[in-house]
Every structure is written in structure tokens, then in C-alpha cells.
Amino acid sequence: MINMDALYEAIALVFTWHTLMWIAIGVTIGVGVGAMPGLTATTGIALMLPLTFTMDQAAALGLLIGLYKGAIYGGSISAISFATPGTSEAAATVFDGHKLMTRGKGKKALLIALYASVTADFLSDVITIMIAPMLALVALKFGPSERFWLMVLAVCLLGALSGSHFAKGMLSAAMGLFIGTIGADPVSSVPRNTFDLWWLGEGIHLIPLVVGIFAMGAMLEKIVEMSTVKQKVQRLGGTVKGLFSMGGEGLSLKEYLSCWKEMSIGLGVGTFVGMLPGLGSTVGAFLSYGIAKQASPEKKIGTGKIEGVAAAEAGNNATVGPTLVPLLAFGIPGSAVAALIGAALMLQGATPGPRMFELFPTVIYSLFLILILGNFFNLGIGRVFAFVYAKLGELPPQVLVPIVMGMAVIGAYSYANNEWDVLVMLVFGIIGLFMRTFRIPEAPLIITFLLAPQAEENLRRGLLINEGDWVATLMNSPLAIGLAIAVVALTYISTRMRISERMTEIADDAEAAEAEAKAEKTS
Amino acid sequence: MKLMKLTALAAMGASLAFAAPAFADSDYPSGTIKTIVPFGAGGGTDRWARVMSSVGFDVFGHGMHVQNRGGAGGTIGWKYMMDQKADGHAILMASPTPVMAALIEKNPPYDPAKVRIAAYYSVMKPTLVAPKGKPYSTWAGLVAYLKDDSNKKLTIGGTMTQLLGPASLLAQLGLEKRVILVPYSGTGKAVNDYLGGHIAMVNVTTSTAVGLADKNAIVVNASSLEYNKKAKAAMGDVPNATTLGLTPFNPPRFVAMHPDTPDEQVVAMGVKMGELLNTKSVKRLIGKLGEDIVYMDSAASEAAYKEVLAEAQKYLPLFQ
Incomplete structure (x- = not known):
């Protein structure tokens, strides 16, 4: 039941120049923060929180929500332009986005990233507004057993990301699995696999890992290329002048609409992942990308396709609204960003919780309006940033490499002001170079690094709750059993599909060789 | 009894802070206070630090520069504090998490018992x-x-x-x-x-x-x-450890300093923290965040900290 008086009051509060200005400022800061490697939405919001102490409710929410939306999109800008994901959730955007950039289609990639982000974000906000309490109840059904199976299912779904060479994919996944076990044991907190280094006690952070493998790895590869292949010296003056020109291949409406399937996958996956506590937008992006790749093999996602960018970006931005679902329905923040927005609401006198809709309807409606409005600001401000960055990505490698390497070092350090993270990033840079040289896919490493520790944590917690009874842990509920069956079915289907694909490839190769031999004979 | 003891210590601390700022050395602090948060931005300790630093200049005459040094269960931030000069210009906004992380670690980078506590600013109620x-x-x-x-x-x-x-x-x-x-x-x-x-x-x-x-x-x-x-x-009426006649567990939020910091600076920092927590703006904001200010000066909080450390050492094996 809509409280019309509160809705009118919220409209009057939000549609003022003052509030709209703060939304615009939030989005602008957010896109800038997101584009800078190492600076995350959480950091940006935490830094801005004290500024809201003296603001009115609508302006405070406008600044923080705008910043959140801008930062999630902003990560994709540097991911596409420099193969340097500004935030970890933009790592999946690198695969296709940067390939498009190197082909001179950077503007197209940045625009589909923006439009897919805004489309999925907008629709997931609408879903959040319409059925937030229902979504929250669904989230509660997922306990340790159900979450464990969900992680296993996600890993199975992502088989498509292992590339054409299965063994290399498995090697990458095994590396991710090991790296994920470094740090405190998820149940007893006892350190393990830390090589007796105290600073590894909490494990490897996602940001230095992603920045190292993608950004530093790519730049080291460029250095190797530059030292082995004689580069044509480009004139810097002309390139800088070109930064402000509006040229480049844009995105047509037809191309945008052709990505509907990938955006829908991103919307569904992102909304679901966003409402479950602890998963986050990085999982949303990779999961959406993996499913889209598997769902449409004919589109050849991964070879520099706008559909790949759309899937990844829709998957991460669709988590923005649903992240707030547990906060609004139960007062439980499901992520660090939700906790900060919860704190901002409390500072404004509105404690999040089940009675929030009843006690603070104006705040809730203001929040919903700002969630929706923020997307339009993101669209306008994001475009400006996208054009400038698209041109920056075209800088000659002699200029680009030191800039990106500098950004990677600053980003790794500024994530937690921790010098050890810089060392970790450099080590992963070398690992990234090794993976690129031997064509080992990066995605399985990131996925197992993200999901395996969560699967282990939930399995161990389930076993603890069920006093070591494996059957009770794994078959805890009809939902857990259903997910287990889905894992078996998916593994069977994808294995069969893979075998039949390989058989077709072998048959095609044999046919081609036969035809070639015949042609030779006749000539 | 523990409640009486803790309440008495808190009251003693409050009286020192709010009524006797003469304890403070007039030349101290002489510059910005490096305020180390041993966790990433956005957590509970970070929010306290940001609220408190918003009035830092009014109380210290110099700003409080909040630095997040997260990682390794808070041990990175604690270790960073130990690497600073013991001149009273670097403080750690701590909670029991880095204490427990060090107790669990086989080769901890510091001994959580060797630290100066300038003040308690809150006590959680599990x-x-x-x-x-x-x-x-x-x-x-x-x-x-x-x-x-x-x-x-x-x-x-x-x-x-x-x-x-x-x-x-x-x-x-x-x-x-x-x-x-x-x-x-x-x-x-x-x-x-x-x-x-x-x-x-x-x-x-x-x-x-x-x-x-x-x-x-x-x-x-x-x-x-x-x-x-x-x-x-x-x-409603909820029994607490003391009303049940049991030994309580009072997990604190506290301001820690380098173990070699001179006594007078630890005491002065504790007094200043009391002033800071007594400002209207901090009280209002912390109240809105649903948290309670529980202030204790350096002497009271060092005594209470020893008890918490002993309790944690005693019961941590239950998790392993």
C-alpha cells in the first residue's frame, strides 16, 4: 500500500536543485573513484560519510547513492581503456572491452558498458522497489548448505571461461583455489598457507590480485613487446590533441538492442547475487559473463564482443539496488556499502529495519527515487568520462605503460594503505605475465579465488552446525537437494556438450584435410 | 563486583576528563594526530574514528588524520602503530579483533599485552x-x-x-x-x-x-x-553477567598508543579523548548510530584491558 502523502513529500524533497546537485556530485566523484584502480565504492562512500553529518536526508542519500552507482560503472572505464579494472567488479569487462579498444572500437565498448550498466541498474532498482520484502525472504532460505551448493553450481556454470584448452583452465582454477586458501581458516581463524608471513594472516586481497594480474600483467607484456618489436614512434602532440575530439565508432541502437539477452542474464544474476549477503558485484559480473558466454557460443564472447561487455556490466550494476534489500527488510547490511548507507540513514534519524516502511516512509520513498534518478545522472556524466578515457586509451605505449603501472602501484597501496599489497600486486603482475605468455586464461583463477573460499566457509559452517554429519549438511533442505541435482545435471550436460563440440571440431578438421588432399591431387 | 568496578573506573575516568583538563601538557599535541584504523573504510571502528575526528581540531588544536590500515585481522594497523615514533602523535582506534588475531597467530608481529591504552571510548554489550x-x-x-x-x-x-x-x-x-x-x-x-x-x-x-x-x-x-x-x-529487562553473578566479558573499543609513549602523554591523550567524547556533536552522532559512549581514562582502561586480555586468552581455545 503506497502512502501517497509520504510519496509527495519525498518527491518535493528529491526534486530540488540542492538534492539533484548532490546526486550529480556523487555520480561524478563515483565515476572518478571507480576509474582509479584500488579505490572502491566502499572507500569513496566511507570518505564522504562525514560530509553527510550536516546535510539533509535527501541530499545525503543523493551523494552516497550517486557515488555508489558511479563507482560501479566507473570501474569499467579503465578496464576497457587500459585493461586495468578500476574496481574488482570490472575485471570481467577487461576480456572483451579491452580487445575492442585495441581494435579502435573503444568508444563503442565504453558506450555499451554504460548503457548495459544503466539498463540493468534501473531495472534491478524497479525490482527492488516492487518486491524487496519478497526478495529478502528468498535470501533467508539460503543457509550454509544452500550457499555451498550455490557456489559449486556457479563454478560449474563458469566452465565456459576455461577457454579452448581445458587443462590450462584447470591449472588456472587450481592456482586460484590455492591462493584462496591463504590466510585465516574460515572457522577457527587459525592462519594457514601463509609461509609464516604474519601479513598474510588475512589472506590475499582481491584488489591487488586483480590489479596485478590484469593491469600489471598487461603492462609487463607491453614492455616485453616494446623491447622485442621495434615500435613505430608516435607523436604525442597529435594524440593529446585528439583526446578532446568526439570521433570514433559509436554504438547504434540496433547494436544496443542486440545485447538484450546478455543484459537480461546480467539483470537476473545481478539481482539474485546482490540480495544474498557476502557475494558482491564481482561474483555477479563473472557469473553473468560466464552464463552469457555459455548460453550463446555462436556470439564468440571473449574475442572482443560488445555482448561480453554488456553481460559483465549488467551483472555488476544489477547488484546495486538489491544489495540494500536485507538492510531495508531486516536492518541487516549485506555488504560494506549497505552498512555505510545504513549508517547514513541512522545518522539522519531513520534506523533501517522491518518497520522502516511504516515509521519512515518519506525516507524510503526518497531513497527509491534517488536510486532511479541516479541512473539518469550516471548516463549523462558517464558519457563525458567515457569519451575522455576512450581517447586516453589510445596514447602510445611509451606513455601509457608508465602511467598505468603508476596507477596500479598507487591503487594497490591505497586500497588499504598497506605496502604489502603493493608487493602482492607485483607478484601477481609477474604471474599475470606468465599466464599471458602461455595463454592460460585468467578467469578461472579469479572465479575459484572468489568462490572456493566461500564454498569452503559454508561447508565447514554447515558441518559445524550438523556436528560433522555430511548427509545432514549437504542434503539439509529441499532447496539444497534441488541445487545438488542441478550441479549434477549441469556437469553432465556441459561435459556432453564439450565432448560433442570437440568431436565436431575433429570431424571438421578431418574433412578439411581430406578436401585439401583431394584438391592437391586434382591440381 | 565487576559491574561496580567497571562503573567506578568509568566514573573516575569521566571525572578526570571532564573536570580536570589541567592534567594535559599544554604543548601536547604539537601537530596532527595520526589516527590509525586497523580495518578497511566503512566498518564500525571506522565510523567511530570519522565521527570523533570531525571535532578533533576543536579539542586538540590540530586535526585528526584518519588512516585506514586494514588487513590480517587488524594486525597490519596495529603493527603500523608500533612502527611510528612514540611521541604521542599516532593513536590506534582498536577493538578486540586485532588482539585476538595476535593471540591466534603463531608468530604474531606484536604482543597485545605490550601497549599503552589512552582511553576506552566504548564497551560492546554482547x-x-x-x-x-x-x-x-x-x-x-x-x-x-x-x-x-x-x-x-x-x-x-x-x-x-x-x-x-x-x-x-x-x-x-x-x-x-x-x-x-x-x-x-x-x-x-x-x-x-x-x-x-x-x-x-x-x-x-x-x-x-x-x-x-x-x-x-x-x-x-x-x-x-x-x-x-x-x-x-x-x-525490556535483560539479565546481564553481573546480575547473574558471573564474570562478564566487556569487549572494548579503545585508543591504543605505542608502548614507549611517555606516561604524561598517554594520560593527556586520555583526558583529551574524554573532552572529545563529551562534545555535543559527537554525543549526538554516536547516539544516532545506536552506539553508546563508555569513557574511561588511561589508568582505568589499562586495568580493564588486562582483564579482557585474560578472558580472551582463556576462552579462545573454545573455537579451535
Whole structure:
């Protein structure tokens, strides 16, 4: 039941120049923060929180929500332009986005990233507004057993990301699995696999890992290329002048609409992942990308396709609204960003919780309006940033490499002001170079690094709750059993599909060789 | 009694801070206070630091520069504080997490006992929550339920710091083996599993317990401190460790300094912290965040910290 008086009051509060200005400022800061490697939405919001102490409710929410939306999109800008994901959730955007950039289609990639982000974000906000309490109840059904199976299912779904060479994919996944076990044991907190280094006690952070493998790895590869292949010296003056020109291949409406399937996958996956506590937008992006790749093999996602960018970006931005679902329905923040927005609401006198809709309807409606409005600001401000960055990505490698390497070092350090993270990033840079040289896919490493520790944590917690009874842990509920069956079915289907694909490839190769031999004979 | 002791210490600290600022050395501090938060931006300690630093200039005459040095369960930030000069211009906004991380670590980078405590600025009240209408929805019911061996063990979820509260109370009654302590990395995840019926009970902070009080039973407060008026109104009469005649677990939020910091600077920092916490703006903002200010000066907080350290060392093995 809509409280019309509160809705009118919220409209009057939000549609003022003052509030709209703060939304615009939030989005602008957010896109800038997101584009800078190492600076995350959480950091940006935490830094801005004290500024809201003296603001009115609508302006405070406008600044923080705008910043959140801008930062999630902003990560994709540097991911596409420099193969340097500004935030970890933009790592999946690198695969296709940067390939498009190197082909001179950077503007197209940045625009589909923006439009897919805004489309999925907008629709997931609408879903959040319409059925937030229902979504929250669904989230509660997922306990340790159900979450464990969900992680296993996600890993199975992502088989498509292992590339054409299965063994290399498995090697990458095994590396991710090991790296994920470094740090405190998820149940007893006892350190393990830390090589007796105290600073590894909490494990490897996602940001230095992603920045190292993608950004530093790519730049080291460029250095190797530059030292082995004689580069044509480009004139810097002309390139800088070109930064402000509006040229480049844009995105047509037809191309945008052709990505509907990938955006829908991103919307569904992102909304679901966003409402479950602890998963986050990085999982949303990779999961959406993996499913889209598997769902449409004919589109050849991964070879520099706008559909790949759309899937990844829709998957991460669709988590923005649903992240707030547990906060609004139960007062439980499901992520660090939700906790900060919860704190901002409390500072404004509105404690999040089940009675929030009843006690603070104006705040809730203001929040919903700002969630929706923020997307339009993101669209306008994001475009400006996208054009400038698209041109920056075209800088000659002699200029680009030191800039990106500098950004990677600053980003790794500024994530937690921790010098050890810089060392970790450099080590992963070398690992990234090794993976690129031997064509080992990066995605399985990131996925197992993200999901395996969560699967282990939930399995161990389930076993603890069920006093070591494996059957009770794994078959805890009809939902857990259903997910287990889905894992078996998916593994069977994808294995069969893979075998039949390989058989077709072998048959095609044999046919081609036969035809070639015949042609030779006749000539 | 612990409650009387803690209350007396807190009162003594408050009187020193609010009535006798003459303790403070007039030349100290002579520059910006480096305020180290041993966690990433956005957590509970970070919020306290940002609220407190917003009035830092008014109290110290110099700004408080908040630096997040997260990682390794807070040990990176603590180690960073130990690497600073012991001149009183670097403080650590700490909680029990880095203390426990160091106690668990085989080769800890510091000894959590070797630190100066300038002040306590809050004490958490680990609060046990259960569904309404269960035999264990009250403390007496819970004890009776656990004493009956024919009943199943009960699962209690929460962060490790929070779980030490009920763990210590139940261990004093010899009932620690009748519960399964389920550690979580965050309160949100634990509450999610509790509301979904995946664990029987959850141990949370006061502000979370207030939010749950409407539809759940509040079983016990494992600290020796009383709830504030607002929390009391929401949760009713809840027994605490002292009213039950048990040793409490009072997990503090505290300002730590380098162990070689001169006494007069530790004392002066404690006094200044008291002034800072007594400002209208800090009181208002902290109140809105649903937290309580519990101030103790350096002498009182160093004594209380020793007790907390001893309790943590005693009960941490329950998790391993």
C-alpha cells in the first residue's frame, strides 16, 4: 500500500536543485573513484560519510547513492581503456572491452558498458522497489548448505571461461583455489598457507590480485613487446590533441538492442547475487559473463564482443539496488556499502529495519527515487568520462605503460594503505605475465579465488552446525537437494556438450584435410 | 563486583576528563594526530574514528588524520602503530579483533599485552537473541535446557568477539560443551542465518539486538554494563553477567598508543579523548548510530584491558 502523502513529500524533497546537485556530485566523484584502480565504492562512500553529518536526508542519500552507482560503472572505464579494472567488479569487462579498444572500437565498448550498466541498474532498482520484502525472504532460505551448493553450481556454470584448452583452465582454477586458501581458516581463524608471513594472516586481497594480474600483467607484456618489436614512434602532440575530439565508432541502437539477452542474464544474476549477503558485484559480473558466454557460443564472447561487455556490466550494476534489500527488510547490511548507507540513514534519524516502511516512509520513498534518478545522472556524466578515457586509451605505449603501472602501484597501496599489497600486486603482475605468455586464461583463477573460499566457509559452517554429519549438511533442505541435482545435471550436460563440440571440431578438421588432399591431387 | 568496578573506573575516568583538563601538557599535541584504523573504510571502528575526528581540531588544536590500515585481522594497523615514533602523535582506534588475531597467530608481529591504552571510548554489550516461545528464550530456560542432556546441542552464531560473551558465561556454568559456537566474519551473515532458521541463536551488538527485539527474545547481555534508555525500552529487562553473578566479558573499543609513549602523554591523550567524547556533536552522532559512549581514562582502561586480555586468552581455545 503506497502512502501517497509520504510519496509527495519525498518527491518535493528529491526534486530540488540542492538534492539533484548532490546526486550529480556523487555520480561524478563515483565515476572518478571507480576509474582509479584500488579505490572502491566502499572507500569513496566511507570518505564522504562525514560530509553527510550536516546535510539533509535527501541530499545525503543523493551523494552516497550517486557515488555508489558511479563507482560501479566507473570501474569499467579503465578496464576497457587500459585493461586495468578500476574496481574488482570490472575485471570481467577487461576480456572483451579491452580487445575492442585495441581494435579502435573503444568508444563503442565504453558506450555499451554504460548503457548495459544503466539498463540493468534501473531495472534491478524497479525490482527492488516492487518486491524487496519478497526478495529478502528468498535470501533467508539460503543457509550454509544452500550457499555451498550455490557456489559449486556457479563454478560449474563458469566452465565456459576455461577457454579452448581445458587443462590450462584447470591449472588456472587450481592456482586460484590455492591462493584462496591463504590466510585465516574460515572457522577457527587459525592462519594457514601463509609461509609464516604474519601479513598474510588475512589472506590475499582481491584488489591487488586483480590489479596485478590484469593491469600489471598487461603492462609487463607491453614492455616485453616494446623491447622485442621495434615500435613505430608516435607523436604525442597529435594524440593529446585528439583526446578532446568526439570521433570514433559509436554504438547504434540496433547494436544496443542486440545485447538484450546478455543484459537480461546480467539483470537476473545481478539481482539474485546482490540480495544474498557476502557475494558482491564481482561474483555477479563473472557469473553473468560466464552464463552469457555459455548460453550463446555462436556470439564468440571473449574475442572482443560488445555482448561480453554488456553481460559483465549488467551483472555488476544489477547488484546495486538489491544489495540494500536485507538492510531495508531486516536492518541487516549485506555488504560494506549497505552498512555505510545504513549508517547514513541512522545518522539522519531513520534506523533501517522491518518497520522502516511504516515509521519512515518519506525516507524510503526518497531513497527509491534517488536510486532511479541516479541512473539518469550516471548516463549523462558517464558519457563525458567515457569519451575522455576512450581517447586516453589510445596514447602510445611509451606513455601509457608508465602511467598505468603508476596507477596500479598507487591503487594497490591505497586500497588499504598497506605496502604489502603493493608487493602482492607485483607478484601477481609477474604471474599475470606468465599466464599471458602461455595463454592460460585468467578467469578461472579469479572465479575459484572468489568462490572456493566461500564454498569452503559454508561447508565447514554447515558441518559445524550438523556436528560433522555430511548427509545432514549437504542434503539439509529441499532447496539444497534441488541445487545438488542441478550441479549434477549441469556437469553432465556441459561435459556432453564439450565432448560433442570437440568431436565436431575433429570431424571438421578431418574433412578439411581430406578436401585439401583431394584438391592437391586434382591440381 | 565487576559491574561496580567497571562503573567506578568509568566514573573516575569521566571525572578526570571532564573536570580536570589541567592534567594535559599544554604543548601536547604539537601537530596532527595520526589516527590509525586497523580495518578497511566503512566498518564500525571506522565510523567511530570519522565521527570523533570531525571535532578533533576543536579539542586538540590540530586535526585528526584518519588512516585506514586494514588487513590480517587488524594486525597490519596495529603493527603500523608500533612502527611510528612514540611521541604521542599516532593513536590506534582498536577493538578486540586485532588482539585476538595476535593471540591466534603463531608468530604474531606484536604482543597485545605490550601497549599503552589512552582511553576506552566504548564497551560492546554482547547480546544473545533467540526466537520467542522456545524453551531457551530466557536465560533460566536456556540454562535448564542445556543442563538436560536429552536435548540437542544449541547452535549460536556471531562474530568471534561477540561469541566470546556467551561462551564465557556458559563456560562458567560448565555448559560450554552443550552449545556449538558458529563463528561468522560479519554480524549481517550471522543474523541472516538466524532469521532463516539455520542456527538456533545469534549473538549481536546492542543496536542489532534492538532491531530484532520486536519479534525475538533477548536472552542475556554478557557484559557488566546496563543498556541505554532507548535499548531498555525496546528490549525490556535483560539479565546481564553481573546480575547473574558471573564474570562478564566487556569487549572494548579503545585508543591504543605505542608502548614507549611517555606516561604524561598517554594520560593527556586520555583526558583529551574524554573532552572529545563529551562534545555535543559527537554525543549526538554516536547516539544516532545506536552506539553508546563508555569513557574511561588511561589508568582505568589499562586495568580493564588486562582483564579482557585474560578472558580472551582463556576462552579462545573454545573455537579451535
